[in-house]
Amino acid sequence: MTNKVIIDTDPGIDDAMAIYFAVQAPQIDLLGLTTVFGNIEVELATQNALRLLEHANIDLPVCKGVAMPHVGPESTYAKFVHGEDGLGNLHLPPPKTSADQRTAAEFIIEMAHKYPNEITLVPIGPLGNIALALKLEPKLPELIKSVNIMGGAAHVAGNVTPVAEANIWNDAYAAEIVFSAGWDVKMFGLDVTYATSFDPDFVDILAAKNPVLGGLVARASQFYIDFYSKREDKKVCFFHDAFPLAYIVNPDLFTLITGNIRIGTDPLHRGQTSFAPLGSTTSELWTETPPVKVATGVNHAALTQLFIDTYAR
Ligand code: BDR
Numbered sequence: 292m293t294n295k296v297i298i299d300t301d302p303g304i305d306d307a308m309a310i311y312f313a314v315q316a317p318q319i320d321l322l323g324l325t326t327v328f329g330n331i332e333v334e335l336a337t338q339n340a341l342r343l344l345e346h347a348n349i350d351l352p353v354c355k356g357v358a359m360p361h362v363g364p365e366s367t368y369a370k371f372v373h374g375e376d377g378l379g380n381l382h383l384p385p386p387k388t389s390a391d392q393r394t395a396a397e398f399i400i401e402m403a404h405k406y407p408n409e410i411t412l413v414p415i416g417p418l419g420n421i422a423l424a425l426k427l428e429p430k431l432p433e434l435i436k437s438v439n440i441m442g443g444a445a446h447v448a449g450n451v452t453p454v455a456e457a458n459i460w461n462d463a464y465a466a467e468i469v470f471s472a473g474w475d476v477k478m479f480g481l482d483v484t485y486a487t488s489f490d491p492d493f494v495d496i497l498a499a500k501n502p503v504l505g506g507l508v509a510r511a512s513q514f515y516i517d518f519y520s521k522r523e524d525k526k527v528c529f530f531h532d533a534f535p536l537a538y539i540v541n542p543d544l545f546t547l548i549t550g551n552i553r554i555g556t557d558p559l560h561r562g563q564t565s566f567a568p569l570g571s572t573t574s575e576l577w578t579e580t581p582p583v584k585v586a587t588g589v590n591h592a593a594l595t596q597l598f599i600d601t602y603a604r
């Protein structure tokens with residue numbers, strides 16, 4: 292069975308790795324990419340999404356989304372993680388193709404009406420486009436099958452502040468709208484993505500198995516590996532954004548628990564995903580929010596093999 296998927300993305304090196312995993316996976320029917328500010332400005336994210344699809348020789352809509360957080364000033368971006376160009380300073384040539392005329396939110400809503408209850412949204416950047424789509428089409432939760440989010444940190448520290456993960460921190464008010472919309476939300480946060488490190492030779496294997504797609508990921512990852520290795524005594528790498536897509540291909544690799552999440556929006560707790568497993572609190576501040584599922588475990592070896600096998604197809 293194939294799963295219709297829209298990836299909402301801010302490419303981004305792990306975004307690139309995730310997009311190419313989706314492109315290669317026969318279980319995933321990718322309908323298009325929607326772009327959002329995050330690692331880089333939305334304009335550059337859109338150019339990069341076009342570049343990535345052109346490089347893969349794939350013709351799919353790329354729809355530009357929001358440039359700013361729901362509330363608050365412009366983002367500071369994460370070019371120190373992903374490079375000035377968002378793709379490890381490879382400085383790829385400008386794309387020849389152009390973005391779709393539809394905005395990201397318009398595309399999501401149009402596809403949701405076209406394929407009711409068939410689409411899994413996979414946001415792997417800040418959640419502004421999804422929040423905007425919910426505002427423009429309040430029936431969206433009835434039309435979307437699942438929302439598999441890369442973001443958040445339930446039981447572990449954040450990566451931008453001690454309590455907040457980057458995607459949620461970047462647009463905390465949007466995240467609160469998305470998490471409380473009453474649809475099937477699954478959160479793949481740092482609990483699993485930061486617990487699963489990859490050796491640098493992982494990207495060499497992807498490149499050997501798939502010189503075009505894996506080759507680009509391997510080249511772009513060198514900058515990213517240097518960033519992640521600064522605080523370690525060996526070279527490491529993380530591919531956060533591929534996790535919610537891997538779940539679609541093989542959910543058995545993951546452990547998920549159900550509970551309620553509140554998103555911090557005050558300056559100190561901005562972007563905190565404060566998680567109460569079901570039955571763990573009587574506080575209505577949590578119990579009155581719709582339940583969501585949170586990934587707390589993953590089979591590291593099997594996931595690594597899934598990535599390699601999928602790139603090798
Ligand atoms: C998330 O932040 C971005 O830097 C990555 O692309 C990923 O989506 C990890 O916290």
Ligand code: CA
Pocket residue numbers: 300301302303305306329330415416532
């Ligand atoms: Ca991302």
